[in-house]
Amino acid sequence: MRRLVVVSALGLLLSAVAALPAAAATTVTLAEDHVGEYVISSASNFTLNCNGFAIRPASPADTFGVLIIDSTNVTVKNCDISGFKIGVSVEESSSAVSIRNNHIHHNDWKGVQLVSVSGNEVRNNLVVDNLVSPGEDEPLSFGIELQHADNNAVSGNTVTGHKNEQINLFGSDSNEVRGNTVMGGQAGIVLPESSSNLVQDNSAGGYLFGGFGVGQAGNDNTLKGNHADGDGNGFGFTVHGSTGNLLKGNTAIDGIIGFSLDWAAAFNTLEGNEASGNDIQFAVESSLESGVLAHSEGNVLSNNVASGGFIGFFVRSSEDTTLRNNSASGALGNGFSIEGSDMDSDYYRSNGAILTSNTATGNGNRGFMVSDSWDVTLSGNQATDNAERGFLIRQGSDRSTIENNVAEGNGDDGILVRDSTGTTVRNNRTRRNVSSGLAIWNMTGATVTSNRSDRNGGGFSVYVTDEAPSVSVLSQNTACHNEEFDGVDWSLSLGETDTATWINNMLCDGLFIVQP
Numbered sequence: 001m002r003r004l005v006v007v008s009a010l011g012l013l014l015s016a017v018a019a020l021p022a023a024a025a026t027t028v029t030l031a032e033d034h035v036g037e038y039v040i041s042s043a044s045n046f047t048l049n050c051n052g053f054a055i056r057p058a059s060p061a062d063t064f065g066v067l068i069i070d071s072t073n074v075t076v077k078n079c080d081i082s083g084f085k086i087g088v089s090v091e092e093s094s095s096a097v098s099i100r101n102n103h104i105h106h107n108d109w110k111g112v113q114l115v116s117v118s119g120n121e122v123r124n125n126l127v128v129d130n131l132v133s134p135g136e137d138e139p140l141s142f143g144i145e146l147q148h149a150d151n152n153a154v155s156g157n158t159v160t161g162h163k164n165e166q167i168n169l170f171g172s173d174s175n176e177v178r179g180n181t182v183m184g185g186q187a188g189i190v191l192p193e194s195s196s197n198l199v200q201d202n203s204a205g206g207y208l209f210g211g212f213g214v215g216q217a218g219n220d221n222t223l224k225g226n227h228a229d230g231d232g233n234g235f236g237f238t239v240h241g242s243t244g245n246l247l248k249g250n251t252a253i254d255g256i257i258g259f260s261l262d263w264a265a266a267f268n269t270l271e272g273n274e275a276s277g278n279d280i281q282f283a284v285e286s287s288l289e290s291g292v293l294a295h296s297e298g299n300v301l302s303n304n305v306a307s308g309g310f311i312g313f314f315v316r317s318s319e320d321t322t323l324r325n326n327s328a329s330g331a332l333g334n335g336f337s338i339e340g341s342d343m344d345s346d347y348y349r350s351n352g353a354i355l356t357s358n359t360a361t362g363n364g365n366r367g368f369m370v371s372d373s374w375d376v377t378l379s380g381n382q383a384t385d386n387a388e389r390g391f392l393i394r395q396g397s398d399r400s401t402i403e404n405n406v407a408e409g410n411g412d413d414g415i416l417v418r419d420s421t422g423t424t425v426r427n428n429r430t431r432r433n434v435s436s437g438l439a440i441w442n443m444t445g446a447t448v449t450s451n452r453s454d455r456n457g458g459g460f461s462v463y464v465t466d467e468a469p470s471v472s473v474l475s476q477n478t479a480c481h482n483e484e485f486d487g488v489d490w491s492l493s494l495g496e497t498d499t500a501t502w503i504n505n506m507l508c509d510g511l512f513i514v515q516p
């Protein structure tokens with residue numbers, strides 16, 4: 001027999017089977033399974049304790065296992081809810097509602113939803129496999145969803161096996177999502193169009209596309225202390241088209257990208273995160289949308305650790321990115337890559353990037369690489385024991401500043417700067433690199449001053465062609481105990497001359513280097 005239960009605002013439990021007298025606080029403890037929707041409407045100070053018994057539908061038309069409407073101080077606990085479209089729904093200005101210690105499973109669409117409510121909690125529930133009607137036309141499947149619901153708490157839940165997001169906050173602000181374990185589906189925990197939320201100490205795994213995501217127009221959120229295990233798939237953490245978010249102390253392993261800022265992600269901060277075993281550990285990128293660049297800019301990455309994979313830190317077509325006190329080691333490719341890219345026949349650069357006090361160690365290609373990006377600063381970085389060059393500043397990187405860096409034990413040049421204009425190279429130290437300590441190729445209008453090259457394959461290498469025949473100033477540079485040549489290897493293309501100014505460059509024994 002179907003039992004539709006309604007609890008009134010007066011605390012009166014109305015039922016086709018039984019009625020209870022009004023009371024200041026009412027607790028209903030089930031002694032058997034309940035059949036039909038359990039509706040709690042306009043109630044206060046009411047507790048439903050299923051005591052481990054089940055709530056099951058009376059007919060396929062039943063939509064909600066438990067529906068709470070316009071109620072306050074309501075608790076639903078210890079229930080086994082399955083077979084409905086939605087397991088539990090809290091709606092219409094309900095507040096101080098606690099959904100806890102329930103097993104909510106095998107409902108068609110969603111486990112738990114909070115719709116336009118605030119001040120509620122969903123805690124310590126097992127929310128599993130709420131997708132019973134598979135097929136192309138089924139609605140979205142979520143474990144726990146907040147729709148335009150603010151100032152709620154979702155904590156300590158285990159949420160697995162839903163088609164789409166395991167926990168989804170849509171248009172919902174100032175919520176706390178803490179200590180949940182989510183597995184499977186397209187994504188773990190996502191925040192589209194949601195702001196000022198705290199997502200902390202959660203773990204996500206087994207997803208197809210992403211563990212944690214801040215969607216377009218999701219601003220000023222904090223993601224802290226979370227863990228994402230991609231198992232070969234997706235992004236650990238992604239910020240897409242959003243601003244002002246803080247990602248701190250998170251870990252991302254074994255995915256495609258560990259941490260991604262893309263599609264007009266601006267002024268976000270990534271601090272103290274760790275990424276390992278992903279193809280790319282950290283990425284900042286811009287994207288084209290209908291032929292218009294959705295520009296990522298002003299993002300700050302500090303004190304992060306990248307290990308393994310193909311690239312440690314990758315910035316493409318994104319302006320004014322700051323990388324500070326990060327480390328990249330063991331990548332098959334570059335530790336740090338700052339690049340422009342050709343999109344839809346236009347070229348977009350990563351201008352204004354600042355890299356300071358970062359370390360690149362034991363990477364399979366270069367420690368640091370800058371290409372086709374203007375006004376880039378590399379200051380106080382260290383590149384050690386990388387398979388190729390420590391620092392490579394490539395073509396089109398005009399007006400760059402390379403200063404106070406250390407390159408040691410790399411498999412090619414310590415620092416190579418080439419095919420650019422107006423670059424300043426000063427106060428750098430190179431030691432024990434296989435080729436030249438410092439190499440300057442095809443530069444126009446460069447200033448190379450106060451650098452020191454010790455015990456490299458060669459000291460300073462300057463190569464000039466007719467494409468860029470002038471290094472403007474070489475001054476106060478020192479070369480000591482380099483193997484192949486202990487001063488400057490000065491190479492000109494046949495018939496070319498150079499107009500560089502040489503001032504007080506010397507060997508370590510005090511002899512001045514004379515311009516060749």
